[in-house]
Amino acid sequence: MSKKRQSTPVVDRRRPTGPEDVPEAAEHTVTPPAWRPRVDPGPLLPDESPFRLLGTEAAQEADPALLKRLHRELVLGRRYNTQATALTKQGRLAVYPSSTGQEACEVAAALVLEERDWLFPSYRDTLAAVARGLDPMQALTLLRGDWHTGYDPRAVRIAPLSTPLATQLPHAVGLAHAARLKGDDVVALAMVGDGGTSEGDFHEALNFAAVWQAPVVFLVQNNGFAISVPLDKQTAAPSLAHKAVGYGMPGRLVDGNDALAVHTVLAEAVAGARAGGGPTLVEAITYRIDAHTNADDATRYRGAEEVEAWRAHDPVELMEGALRARGLADEAAFAAVREDAERFAASLRERMNADAELTPADLFDHVYAEPTPQLREQAAQLRAELDAEAASHGEDLR
């Protein structure tokens, strides 16, 4: 019996076999004979440590105009964050998820895109939209408690802020895929946080993007926390960038507070996608200096020392140090940028202090292309209520 068993070949059932295909039993007891890796994982692996440029030799060769532009946007971005947070305290914004400390990612994401490209922001990424040129009043419409989106996404090529985590990622993939099918060299850049990488839509989006070789770049801002939950409760992966390898796309790891490094890595990924090289996953290591939102208390889940350590690695200061080292800006130039930021904040503050004017009748206008008979009835009911209210107040509330 044992002799017979030894002579029985194990056959790969996935392909037809002839006599020449019958291998020695010893060769395929562990690995099916026809198996080989589908792609070489080596080139897809992220670097062992986050890519840095500012403060290194390589930064000496960076384009001065780019450095100055990044600096200006970082300073304006920081001021935007502090102003928006202040507006929540004054009751002018319903909520604001601050990106203080993450400005390098926000700004770089905006600046690497061409006008025809698309940005897919999450709720924490209004700064990226503003850095791309969107009026902050329009970017903040949702967070003001005004209408859900303050702009025409197609006109500015910025998707509506996505609140359900990672659900915007498949949208970016589908849009990039559609653009490629139409022959347009449009790239989509989609933003998500470390917590969002646990969502099923993150997985599905990356898988679809890789299978379709869609021109899309995924930027994960790993800011350490999903509201209160730290990354070690979120994943057991070596890094979030490593997840890319499982989908067959490159993963890049970058210092998320080094605006030049983030810009460089994202620009490479965008250029690769535009050239037909498919998607890239970029993990930017950064830190959420503020609480999740104005309604959160971060002292319940993290210590002050950790925050201070990250304050010492501040994206604005890193850039100012680089500009000083290169002799590209002096204190007067820095002061001039800060003054511009103050004017920008003052304009936002002033406009936010005017009450928004909303029209209740609009509630029914855009549910469908044409209101259903049922919605027309309900619109009439609301109109009658408003008329009655107006009559009792002697004013027109419509």
Added chain:
Amino acid sequence: MTASAPETTGTARPARRAKAAKPATMGQAIGRALRDAMAEDPAVHVLGEDVGTLGGVFRITDGLAAEFGDDRCTDTPLAEAGILGTAVGMAMYGLRPVVEMQFDAFAYPSFEQLASHVAKMRNRTRGAMPLPITIRVPYGGGIGGVEHHSDSSEAYYVATPGLHVVTPATVEDAYGLLRAAIASDDPVVFMEPKRLYWSKSDWSPEAPAEVEPIGRAVVRRAGTDATLLTYGPSLPVCLEAAEAARAEGRQLEVVDLRSLVPFDDETVCASVRRTGRAVVVHEATGFGGPGAEIAARVTERCFHHLEAPVLRVTGFDIPYPPPMLERHHLPGVDRVLDAVERLQWEARS
């Protein structure tokens, strides 16, 4: 095109054409609608699981990949949220995706994309970015399917503002409603009664009916004594019940709703006001099912015309049963006739 006034045909099928064409099945009519829409508009893309090379598990998309290429009829990875989520992005870029959910219960992973984005994007952007997506969902039981293959999931969709929800019960409507769904600038959940996939009619793909707008019910059988309000897989049951009732001297009117959202209050109420009695019939569970809404609407609008409470004949409030027991769950002719008997006929005399 159905006129706004109710149209009566008297039977389940429209009058035979002078030259009887080769009978077509509902499945073939759906496939033909997809083909014609794709031929007419290059923005129409079909995507889903097994829709390409195989032609779908029900062969609805048979031939589309061969005719239009893999980029127009795409086998996707096996992920329903990804299918609908990428369709959102495609629609944002100006395409008109038609996605196939392989079975009713397999569509559930896509529900977040549906409820949070597909249904809301037009409203979210105040009309700037509508999403013309058609979501085809084979639904309902009666095919001997094991668990997860026979759900009637329409109540979830009906309860989500921003979606249109339609379901054909005839071969002709399968073509016409799907063409209308694809042409619509709003997202449409197109529910396909899978046990009627093999139903036949003399409808000819060579002379397809005119595309009619979504939102109109139709009277399939005229009657004077009571109205059966139904849709999709339960229409043949109701027509059979009406035929049986005729033998007992009761003339039942049968209304095929066709569109659950928008709902055709006008046609429904005109019928109930004529007959004074109504029974709603569907496979979906009764508690919180579409019949609850329909009964409430009819009662609110036709109260003084009603001789009896509006009754419902629905699936039981249980998870869909194993195929060996499904006949006890599905509304059948006897259960419909029993409900008709309970419409307080003695009160009239």
